[in-house]
Amino acid sequence: MMPRAVEKFYKMALNWPDDPKVADLGRFGAVEGVLARDLFNQMIRYSRANLTDGIGPGLIIGALMSPLPEDQALQLARYLADPGTFGPLVELRAEADTGRIVSWRVLAYAKWNDTKAEVLARIEHGRTAAESRWNGGSHDHRR
Numbered sequence: 001m002m003p004r005a006v007e008k009f010y011k012m013a014l015n016w017p018d019d020p021k022v023a024d025l026g027r028f029g030a031v032e033g034v035l036a037r038d039l040f041n042q043m044i045r046y047s048r049a050n051l052t053d054g055i056g057p058g059l060i061i062g063a064l065m066s067p068l069p070e071d072q073a074l075q076l077a078r079y080l081a082d083p084g085t086f087g088p089l090v091e092l093r094a095e096a097d098t099g100r101i102v103s104w105r106v107l108a109y110a111k112w113n114d115t116k117a118e119v120l121a122r123i124e125h126g127r128t129a130a131e132s133r134w135n136g137g138s139h140d141h142r143r
Helices: 020-028 030-050 058-064 070-081 116-136
Strands: 055-057 090-094 101-106
Touching: 020 030, 020 070, 030 055, 030 058, 030 070, 030 101, 055 058, 058 070, 058 090, 058 101, 070 090, 070 101
Parallel strands: none
Antiparallel strands: 055 101, 090 101
16 A cells, blocks of 8 residues: 655635635636636645745746646736735736746735744644654553
8 A cells, every 4th residue: 555645735715716805806807807716726725835925936827827828827917916996916026127927925825824934833843742752651662
């Protein structure tokens, strides 16, 4: 039997599509709004998987939305950064001369998801607790 891979999870409130900022993406059209919503979800997934605290490189945007053309994925990122009525979902950093997106940041990432420091602290706490149980417990497991 193969060892089971450690699975990672990220948090999304069940009603996250109803958040006014997310729901307002419909102003770009039904299909574009749904695609932008998916990109937002993919940015959170990428951030959690890589422990980036909601920050990612601009170069990854196309890959996050594959098989969409990269220019369409970049436009979706711009929709997420558009303030609209309720404010932006992400912040984009772009080169001043070319407008090329260098990086992105999910604005409320740490409100709903664990930060890298929190994840690493939890791992360390688990490791310390396991060592304590193993080495200091009432049972000698080294027989």
